[in-house]
Amino acid sequence: MANEEMISGSEMLMRILQREGVEYVFGYPGGSIMPVYDALYRHQGDIPHILTRHEQGAIHAAEGYARVSGKPGVVFSTSGPGATNLVTGMADALADSTPLVIITGQVDTEHLGFDAFQETDVVGMSLPVTKWSYQIRKAEDVAWAVARAFYVASTGRPGPVVLDFTHTAQCAKAVWDYHPCTRLRSYAPVPEIQSKPLAEAAVLLNSSRKPLILAGHGVALAKAEKQLAEVAEKIDAPVGLTLLGLSALPSSHPLCLGMAGMHGNIPVNIATNQADVILAVGMRFDNRVTGATEHYARQAKIIHIDIDETEFNKSIPADVAIHADAREALDKLLPLLRRNEHADWRAELKPHAEAEERLVIQPETAEREDCIHMGAVVSRVSAAFGDDAIVVTDVGLNQMMSARYSRFTQPDSIVTSGGLGTMGFGLPAAIGAKLARPDREVVLFLGDGGFQMTMQELGTIMEHNLDIKIVLLNNNFLGNVRQMQAMFCERRFSATPLANPDFMKIASAYGIASEDVERPEQLDDAIARMAAHKGAFLLNVNIDEENMVFPITRGGDPVDTIYVNLTDRYQG
């Protein structure tokens, strides 16, 4: 056939990325991915490539991009060490349902299995930490495999997909014939919603006197924020949010109780063990949310909406399981629900919010004379950006504090490593988030430990002039571990003190503006200058090493056994 165009596997990949609407590729080159990078050179104008300073940076950046844009993040790496450097990001993306299409170079097919230079078993290694992983051995398979990768990564419960692209298939030519993948017989991403559980859920909710909604990342993934608010308002049910679900409902919404779980807001955790019906949407009852499962919401009927069937009855038994996309489920549930009012129930919870304000929030966020607390920094930074920034966090105290004290007005505004808790996630994820939404402010909260895990990505920020506001909550400790050591190891601070560099000098080496905040009275002005600054900015804030995050539900305790400081248990 005369009009059949023969092109290389690498060229094919480029064309498909364009067809799939890929805006950025995050990557790092090397021997086994050279043909792909050579093809990319010819497509520079079409597919911008972000060269990070480490492959881990590339994959977390792709995650940040995916989390904010809702589209798959695309990653390139070479074989061997390039691919192994991606594994943490794969596991992170799997745990947090983040769509990624990861393309790793691989040695020539004739060398596979012969321990060739930089050969590793990428498929074998990645299978347990990806949604799908496949090795492309011939050019004829490229179109099929890449189409499938985009489809699998972005549909159903999203997740990371790996294509291990052999050098042979990158170079060989095949006929250019691309069809996006729209269905697989072995994979049903969108379950057919059943009317029976919807009706049962409506009966429970309509007769409930103390309803509670717990909403998670699934709401954001399904873009069901509007539906969530509609359902909550119609039945007048307070809403608790998981860490990844934080921006699914505006913080100022009258029904928003705040965050659920270990360091969550007291009213949510108390309500969990008092509600008569819980509507859990797109959340998976993670153990950091539930505490001791045998004491979790035993009094409540539980309605669980999830797109992933394997989440039902995994840790908390569901009385009604609705296997569906969150938006579709809420849309179909809404007309079945009776408009209701639960003023008494909301009033019952109010004193818990007031108590938390008094016992925890006030002391944490008020300006002190002696030292600076993280909560004070986060709440002021949040306000300085009109509570409207995209908040990216690293892992540790900085993460819990930014989750607790940031406020949100828009969806898709929290980017944090929830399921895996990957230190080093924050800085590269902020890069991806900023590229996805250059029109929005991106604020990154970091600890001094996590910062130094991927600090080299300051180079990427410099290169691309990315306007990211970096707030370093610097306590010269691995703070979160230190808190645990203070609570459970009689203050034996084993391997948690950090000898830190001069972070200002580091910022300046990358041409990034910075400021040091040593004393509480410097804080407000410094934040104002950071907010006014155009371009990247590092605010290094000297945090009291004794500053710890409360409230806490200790692992193994019931969710409503809450400590408001090291010694005092919340008495309700």
Next chain:
Amino acid sequence: MELYTITVFSENQVGILNQIANIFTRRGLNIESLSVSPSSIEGVHKFIITCRSDRAMMQRVARLIEKRVDVLKAYLYTDSEIVYQEIALYKVPADQLLDNSNVERVIREHNARILEITRQYVIIEKTGHTADTDALFQELKHYGLLQFVRSGRVAVTKGTEEQLTRFLLNHT
């Protein structure tokens, strides 16, 4: 802890066995037996896995297997829901059979059959449940058993058609 059988139907792709095995390994579950073969449906592979655990865990495992992108279906059965067999081969020295009339009796009693006779050895085949192949093993042990192998389980459901056929009719 009961013995469960999980039957898995998958696309014919590389690495499925690996994925299935991972799901067991991660939960510290031991696969007791495994057999893999093309199924009666073209392009579809069939895995039959037996494992000892509790029902809730095995249900979860079956659903996790089915969640893998290339897996069409995974079904969970207890022994009462299926008809199943294993095959075992036993190699005994030929002189035992020739000199010892007991061996012949044992073969007959166990409904086993002889596959091959050479001057050195005799190969005996027995199909049945694990208990059956095991019983013969226990007896032949006393007659200088040279080799013994047992297959994984093969199983069919007690219904009239492959459950998967109905699934495929609705999904192709």
